Amino acid sequence: MRDELVVYTQPKSRICEAIKVLRTNLYFASIDEEIKVILVTSSMPGEGKSFIAANLACAFAAVDKKVLVIDCDLRRGRQHKIFQVENDQGLSNLLINDIKKYNNYIRKTKINNIGLLPMGIIPPNPGELLSSKKNKDLLELLKKHYDIIILDCPPVNGLSDTISLTSIADTSVVVSAINITPIETLEQTKKTLEQVNAKVSGIVVNKIPDGKKNKYYESYYQ
16 A cells, blocks of 8 residues: 555655655644644545645654544545555544543544544445534543644535534645546635635645646735
């Protein structure tokens, strides 16, 4: 299996440097208020949101932050594959049991300072689980034990799952992909998040071909 944790395995790579820039920008976005819960989403499948979420976790762990990644994509979550851990029990299982026993569901990863709460079994009602009071109570409980919590959420368009989580996230990051994400779709994502008063710190342009580094940075800082 290809190792997608580039920040961990290739610390001098261009991708690693870009993720570090994202981490720094999130720090600057939190000057007036602490950011602990970061929601990562996209407009549509295939834009690389899970890759960005996992590597952002690695970037925070590298500066000695205690990080928890929660796979909130209860339909197509893949964080357990990225971190190569078991997915027999996860968020969906925890939410129908005692949330105070969360430690039984969090997986250790090969990277110091990073824990993973995988998606678990695919439930018949993902949206209801994610929008439940029990899920909000779980986040409040976990915030007491972690410096940074990263929520890998489903794409915004076509699903209500992510919208319900914006109220418990301190900020959001939208992942798009060059030559994949239609600008109209990205604009609709932005509009949808604005309608629920979600705080969006920025848009990450992912899957940049080699040789287009300057174009990436130009897009990112606008």
